[in-house]
Amino acid sequence: MQIKNFKRESIIPLPVTFISTLSPDGVRNVAPYSCLMPILRPFDLICVATAGVMRDTFDNMKAKEEFVISLPGMDLAGSVMPTAKFVPPEVNEYELAGLDEKSSQKIETPGVDGCYAWMECKLHKIIADEYDNFPYALVMGKVVHLEVRDDIYNVEDGSWDVEKAQPLMMTESNQGMHFCTVKDMDWFEPYGAMFPNGKDPLAGMYED
């Protein structure tokens, strides 16, 4: 079946994240963001796609040059829509959504407590443009501190327990968003399997 070209994001399961920012006056802002991706495996860069208007998050990212991406599990699904509603920039969205702050290690902006992982980011680059007269931006952050909940992470091999973390994700339909999570297939392939010599050229990066 052929469907409309613009619906490309509705058939990709997307992560639901909370991006927290601080306004220049110190107001705490939290908003859900799903259009984000890590930029290639060796890098510590992450890219977020944002509307260029009506986003306090984007204004704060530009002004403070830092932000935190917190990754919630299914248990925080109820806090997504309260943070997605349009509210004036002077509203503390932690209070609005009943979320608690998690202090950050390397930046001033706090993350969201109760998530399963946190990426503290400093602004790396903004690519701002318009498409069909609509302003948007790709915001690249450099991860300066990455933290994951101890009880879901295996320090031996760097794997994590998706069944326990229950990462919050979503798909879309014509009327809105359908929240879902991840199921482990119990199928593993080493990075080395992609290379002719069977060795991962980036293997050294994972050593302490």
Ligand SMILES: Cc1cc2nc3c(=O)[nH]c(=O)nc-3n(C[C@H](O)[C@H](O)[C@H](O)COP(=O)(O)O)c2cc1C
């Ligand atoms: C699950 C979900 C994912 C979203 N993802 C994005 C996104 O990737 N980019 C974006 O610009 N807006 C996204 N939004 C919309 C913003 O969260 C929403 O406009 C919010 O009010 C922005 O808040 P702010 O003004 O405090 O930045 C998403 C909303 C939801 C519910």
